[in-house]
Amino acid sequence: MHIVVVGLNYRTAPVEVRERFTFEQNELPEALSQLMLTKSVMEGVVVATCNRTEIYVVVDRLHMCGYFIRSFMEQWFDIPREEFTQHLYIYEDEQAISHLFRVTCGLDSMVIGETQILGQVRTAFLQSQQEKATGTWFNMLFKQAVTLGKRAHSETSIGESAVSVSYAAVELGKRIFGMFDDKKVLILGAGKMSELTVKHLYANGAEEVIVANRTLARAEELASKFKGTPCTMEKALDRLHEVDILISSTGAKDYVLDRAQVSESMKKRQSRPLFIIDIAVPRDIDPAIAELNNVFLYDIDDLEGIVESNLEMRRAEAAKIEVMIKEEMDEFYHWLKTLGVRPAIRALQEKSSNIHEETLQSLFNKLPELDEHQRKVIRRLTKSIVNQMMHDPINRIKEMTAGKNGNEALDYFTQIFALEEDLNEAGQGESNLRQSSAAKSELNREKHENKPFAFKGSLTPAGL
Amino acid sequence: MLTGFYDAGIYIFALSVLFFISDCIRRNRSAKRMGTGLLAVVAVLQAGALFIRAMEERALPIFTPFDFLLLLAFSLVVASLIINLLQRAEFAVLLLGIVGFSIQILNRLWFSPGNNPLRHWEAVHGLLVLHITLANLSFVIYTVAAVFAGMYLFLHRKLKGKKWTDTVRRLPSLEMLDKYAYSLAFIGTPMLTVSFIVAALSVISEGRLNLLLDLKVLATLAGLGFYYFYLFKKRSHQHTGSLMAKWILTGYVFIIIIFVLNTWSDFHGWNGE
Numbered sequence: 001m002h003i004v005v006v007g008l009n010y011r012t013a014p015v016e017v018r019e020r021f022t023f024e025q026n027e028l029p030e031a032l033s034q035l036m037l038t039k040s041v042m043e044g045v046v047v048a049t050c051n052r053t054e055i056y057v058v059v060d061r062l063h064m065c066g067y068f069i070r071s072f073m074e075q076w077f078d079i080p081r082e083e084f085t086q087h088l089y090i091y092e093d094e095q096a097i098s099h100l101f102r103v104t105c106g107l108d109s110m111v112i113g114e115t116q117i118l119g120q121v122r123t124a125f126l127q128s129q130q131e132k133a134t135g136t137w138f139n140m141l142f143k144q145a146v147t148l149g150k151r152a153h154s155e156t157s158i159g160e161s162a163v164s165v166s167y168a169a170v171e172l173g174k175r176i177f178g179m180f181d182d183k184k185v186l187i188l189g190a191g192k193m194s195e196l197t198v199k200h201l202y203a204n205g206a207e208e209v210i211v212a213n214r215t216l217a218r219a220e221e222l223a224s225k226f227k228g229t230p231c232t233m234e235k236a237l238d239r240l241h242e243v244d245i246l247i248s249s250t251g252a253k254d255y256v257l258d259r260a261q262v263s264e265s266m267k268k269r270q271s272r273p274l275f276i277i278d279i280a281v282p283r284d285i286d287p288a289i290a291e292l293n294n295v296f297l298y299d300i301d302d303l304e305g306i307v308e309s310n311l312e313m314r315r316a317e318a319a320k321i322e323v324m325i326k327e328e329m330d331e332f333y334h335w336l337k338t339l340g341v342r343p344a345i346r347a348l349q350e351k352s353s354n355i356h357e358e359t360l361q362s363l364f365n366k367l368p369e370l371d372e373h374q375r376k377v378i379r380r381l382t383k384s385i386v387n388q389m390m391h392d393p394i395n396r397i398k399e400m401t402a403g404k405n406g407n408e409a410l411d412y413f414t415q416i417f418a419l420e421e422d423l424n425e426a427g428q429g430e431s432n433l434r435q436s437s438a439a440k441s442e443l444n445r446e447k448h449e450n451k452p453f454a455f456k457g458s459l460t461p462a463g464l
Numbered sequence: 465m466l467t468g469f470y471d472a473g474i475y476i477f478a479l480s481v482l483f484f485i486s487d488c489i490r491r492n493r494s495a496k497r498m499g500t501g502l503l504a505v506v507a508v509l510q511a512g513a514l515f516i517r518a519m520e521e522r523a524l525p526i527f528t529p530f531d532f533l534l535l536l537a538f539s540l541v542v543a544s545l546i547i548n549l550l551q552r553a554e555f556a557v558l559l560l561g562i563v564g565f566s567i568q569i570l571n572r573l574w575f576s577p578g579n580n581p582l583r584h585w586e587a588v589h590g591l592l593v594l595h596i597t598l599a600n601l602s603f604v605i606y607t608v609a610a611v612f613a614g615m616y617l618f619l620h621r622k623l624k625g626k627k628w629t630d631t632v633r634r635l636p637s638l639e640m641l642d643k644y645a646y647s648l649a650f651i652g653t654p655m656l657t658v659s660f661i662v663a664a665l666s667v668i669s670e671g672r673l674n675l676l677l678d679l680k681v682l683a684t685l686a687g688l689g690f691y692y693f694y695l696f697k698k699r700s701h702q703h704t705g706s707l708m709a710k711w712i713l714t715g716y717v718f719i720i721i722i723f724v725l726n727t728w729s730d731f732h733g734w735n736g737e
Binding site (some may be wrong): 123155156157160171172174175176177178190271272274290293294296298302305309313 | 491569619622624625626628629630632633635636638639640676701702703704705706
């Protein structure tokens with residue numbers, strides 16, 4: 001069996017292509033159902049967000065599986081494959097697992113280290129699990145991916161710092177003031193960027209927002225969003241000594257605020273620092289103001305520098321997460337190797353338990369005079385002998401299957417304890433179970449045939 | 465046994481400081497956890513050493529320079545562990561750790577446990593305990609205040625110079641550093657005042673008024689005056705945070721001088737022998 005991922009994302013496909021490959025929430029159960037009917041597919045999870053659409057599958061063989069998945073996409077989205085094949089990427093096995101882990105940790109996101117994707121992957125997995133589209137492999141792999149994502153965010157600081165100009169201003173403000181609870185914000189001009197910055201500050205608890213604009217109506221419009229106070233530019237400058245944070249983006253050709261004005265207002269507020277953010281180009285605030293005591297002046301270049309520095313820090317943290325990903329992959333492969341040994345161990349335990357029961361029965365038949373207490377003691381002691389005898393072989397085979405010649409060791413183990421028949425019987429039981437659930441799926445397919453989203457016929461391409 | 469405890473404390477303290485340095489240079493949560501654990505071990509060893517001294521002297525171990533400094537180092541370690549519970553405390557804990565470690569090393573080099581030279585002063589023993597304990601505590605508090613003031617100046621310079629680094633990201637805010645430094649000075653100054661008053665009253669009650677003109681006494685008065693002036697100016701809200709921070713650091717220099725003046729003081733002249 002193999003793990004494969006087929007998908008497209010913001011790197012490989014522009015938005016006008018990606019938007020044609022979205023899944024509506026109510027379509028997903030049907031899509032998963034159809035995906036499970038695709039040839040070779042044994043388990044499936046669909047991760048569909050605004051920046052990516054990815055189909056994760058467990059297939060019984062690699063040969064042609066990419067072709068089958070593309071066919072599924074072609075038929076589900078009703079788009080000829082020639083139109084989207086060049087945007088697709090396909091990863092198999094180790095690469096697929098690594099890709100899933102990187103996606104969940106936010107390393108493959110447009111903004112590295114973003115946390116939203118973790119929740120999206122988790123939701124996608126839970127939905128697939130609910131639709132019974134996942135099995136042993138994906139139940140383990142996706143749980144591991146989500147846990148890793150949580151670890152990545154709690155053990156590193158990849159998601160901590162601001163990666164947008166507006167939030168960089170907030171982060172700076174926090175270095176100066178800590179909390180914004182009793183802080184007043186003055187916004188000069190009503191540009192989009194300054195509005196966004198004020199929005200963040202207000203969300204972080206700023207006490208009052210004063211909006212000043214050349215047009216009072218526009219100031220009123222913006223102020224109403226933050227339960228703020230609108231005013232004219234002249235009145236705003238009169239209140240300069242009251243505010244703690246000033247955001248300016250007026251679009252004026254000359255400086256709106258000069259050194260003398262700020263120096264005068266600082267006399268009335270000696271001990272309180274003033275944080276000025278000049279987002280305008282050309283600049284609104286005289287750069288000489290930065291030389292004043294207790295005034296912190298940052299322009300758009302400074303904020304972008306902070307964003308770049310934060311991104312650099314996130315990339316450095318990403319290197320730590322790559323190490324964690326490598327460890328998780330080793331753990332998953334280790335688990336996969338031991339997966340094969342479980343049926344054999346179970347078979348041995350059942351066989352030894354049967355032998356124990358039969359022998360005891362024979363003993364009790366030969367010694368009918370034994371009372372209940374004696375039978376209990378004998379049963380307990382003989383069970384202990386059996387368990388102790390089995391203990392070392394079971395532990396050894398677990399270790400050996402995780403090693404280099406694991407398959408060979410498992411083979412010998414099966415032969416030495418003559419477990420072939422028991423394993424065959426167990427295998428037969430599972431196959432019967434699968435056949436009955438396949439029959440159920442067939443029944444479901446017939447039920448869905450007349451629905452508008454369903455497509456008729458098998459998912460195998462006409463050529464086959 | 466005392467030497468064993470003390471020396472083990474020094475080595476483990478050094479290791480702890482190294483782990484904190486590692487975390488401060490490059491975020492490393494496991495290094496921070498190790499450093500904290502080792503610091504807790506140091507506190508236990510210091511407490512053990514203090515206990516041994518208490519058993520040897522059959523009194524509170526505060527009367528010799530060795531004991532005083534050991535208690536001081538122990539108080540700084542405990543303060544570090546408490547501050548470590550706060551967020552963005554790594555740098556404060558590191559700086560306090562460096563100060564505490566330096567005190568412990570210097571103590572080992574300069575002084576030895578020795579006998580209590582003040583044992584015969586039975587009549588004023590209780591007052592002396594109070595005087596020294598309060599002086600010790602105020603020293604610790606002023607040290608922490610100085611650390612926060614130093615961090616304030618560092619962060620202020622970085623923000624003014626628009627130098628955005630991982631260190632800047634991890635420090636508490638300017639407002640918080642200013643608030644902590646002020647609060648600590650607000651607590652430490654009355655404590656030192658009471659310590660001074662207790663000692664002064666004790667001296668006056670013995671009729672030894674000439675001791676009030678001792679260098680250490682005068683320096684303490686000057687230091688207290690400085691801190692009270694700082695507190696008054698802070699309340700007036702007329703000065704910038706960086707100026708206030710510089711005053712706290714200058715005041716701390718007074719505190720260091722006050723301690724160093726032990727050697728030149730007529731009646732604080734313990735030689736530790």
